[in-house]
Amino acid sequence: MNGTDAFTLGCVIFGLLLIAKTLGGSFISRLPLSAAMIYLAVGLAIGPSGIGLLELDALTDTVLLERLTEVAVLISLFTAGMKLELPLTDKRWRIPVQLATLSMLVTVAAITALGVYGLGLSLGAAVLLGAILAPTDPVLASDVQVANPQDRDRLRFGLTGEGGLNDGTAFPFIMLGLGLLGVHELGEGGWRWWTVDVLWAVTGGLALGYALGALVGRTILYLRMRHREALGSDEFIALGLIALTYGVALLCQTYGFLAVFAAGLALRRIDDAKPGVEPAAPEPSPQDAALSPEEQAATGAEAPANMMNAVQRFNSQLESFIEVAMVLVIGVLVATVDFRWEVLWFVPVLFLVIRPLAVYIGLVGTHVKGAQRNLMGWFGIRGIGSMYYLLYAINHDIESALAERLLSLTLAVIVASVVIHGVSVTPLMNHYEARKLAKKKQRGDAKA
Template sequence: MDLSHSAQELVLVGVLICIFVYSLLTKAISKTILTLPIIFMVIGYLCAVPLEMAAEPETLDEGARLLAEITLVLVLFTDASHVRFMSLRKYVGVPARMLVVGLPLTIGLGMVVAYLLSPESGLAMALLTAAVLTPTDAALGQTVVSSKDVPEHLRQTINVESGLNDGLVLPFVLLGAILASATMEGAHTDGLAMSAMMQILLGPLVGLAIGWCAAKAMDVAQDKDLIAEAAGGVAFLAVAFVAFIGSEIIGGNGFIAAFVAGMVFGNTYRHEIHFIGEFMEGVGQLLTMFAFLIFGALLLPDGLEHMTWGAVVLALLFLTVVRMLPIFVSLMGTGLALREKLFLGWFGPRGIASILFTLIMMDEFDFPGEEELLACVSMTVFLSIILHGISAAPLSKWIGQASRSGR
């Protein structure tokens, strides 16, 4: 037991040293094709065997689930709170089309593709696979979002889409998991439909109430100069988790509640909301590091173990046709140039949301074909980390040059 505990401490020290070294070299790394997700996925993969030897599988699963829940709650709340509709009126048309038209089309086309590649898994698993692989992650294309070469309307569009699509896809993920679980032999389906309905209805209601009340309370405290500036980040943290836990207590979905609470909070709070960005700059980056470490250490090895050519084909299709065709269709009539439509279609990287949805759904539900789902998600995220990571800088320069020259 002591030897195992020492091994765990050694692995943790090694990871912390890697985080420290990465932090020292962030500027230098930003000038290369390497990205945070690539680096920490590789570190996680190298830690897979030592972790397996140092800890029980149950302990690793529980730790991964806890970290996944904390990360997803903060990501959903933060992303939604940043999207202030009044200030985004100039750019809201294009991302609105991508979310209202492109997202459902992506799920529908993805469901068809997943079913055709694996009909024996059933339509419910095809829906779950498509829903888990639909949300995008701006962290994998951070160079695109922060690059001055990329026109502002494209950067804003990617920010808004990636900020909202993970929350909007949640009901589809939940529905797919519940339906797939119901197909298991011996599954108890009594009250399943009612339970799902309650989760999807109560979650937004709890989020709406808590987000609005918290914003109004903080406005009053701000007006009366009662709140210290540094306390804003703590208050935001509390609101996110009150929405999550409060919804779970009464039978709603906590993740939907956190997402709605963030959106309501961000659009109700009358003062500057910079404290959320400042808080997540440090904590959010650390959680992102650990999310990709978990992916490299736990999901990727298991996914590779169950890898098939079908999973590889599905991953490539989801990163190209399944993503780009619906986005192209949704952007018809917007006046965007062909290069801009293709650029927005390509930069739909899969990352944190897909990883966390998979971890949580596999822990919460039993459904057929879990190994195939894990393989598909692992390969899609792996290829996305590599392909979107290394293409971000050159394509950002290309779109900037093309836009300036009017080609």
């Protein structure tokens, strides 16, 4: 197949996938499968094991694939931040924070032990494997995340916040693993790792991202409400803020993933200011009559909410587009990997033992119990974030034999997650929502 024919066929397949997602989205949501499972199957079909339309190799096309996964994670992290409308003082924030820190630490430690004693890896390689597989995925977990910013459900809120935070909190362990392998400077006694890779990069990234998100958002609203300027192109707000925040964060040697997530959080909160904080809109002028209905909505009292809704809608659509592309890529890569027998026992241990144990420990002191805790323990979805960290490590010149082994384990975990979580998400979440509705009805009947 020549290049022109491959491009033409690729356009047809990709177009059919996007249209099928639109036409069959509601139907698929009622079935015990996810859209990601379909994209994965199509990726397998168009890859080397199928018609050979697309050929990629995670060990040779590492720079390209790292950038693709990096962009996908950034968009999803910003979207996750914008979904979380709860005030930062709300006690429910303990859930994602503890999952992204305490559960993260338990997961990395458990996988490290399993890597050393079960897989025969060196300590550095085992820590690196733990850091790659510890973060849950904000891209593929949309079915169990907050459906709208007003959603207060602890399960959805916790999983959304965890997916947004732990893609950044995993970075210190990535750097630790690389340092133990001798390809990153840890400093004497680990001082550089503690001060730069942990304390500064984490806190600096969160603070910088939140400050930029608030500054950009409030500046745009000020110009709109006071001067009838900066109108339109709400979509560019998201893309511009993501790029600006990520670039500045990297220049400051902080974690860009955390910064972008924090920027999304801050942008969502610019319409939560107390009365009198935001400048009042000026008196109507003759020029206002020339504004379109959309521009008038962007400059009125509802300007903050309208801007947030527009940005959030664009982000969600962009995230869905990214999901299609990235899962197709993963499907293509599957045919290029020589999977080792060890994945047959490693994957079940990760999903059935390590993840539930880490969640149970991480939720200590919270009000999450019963079905919510069990579902959080089950939905430790792995995906694009883990793929990015793997490629990041490969591009830092780890040994080729180790790279091949980590690729086998990581891709096996991602594919297994797409399949088993895709099959289980619809029936489990439907049952969960039905139980919530029944309990709510019982409480209403008791009050009556």
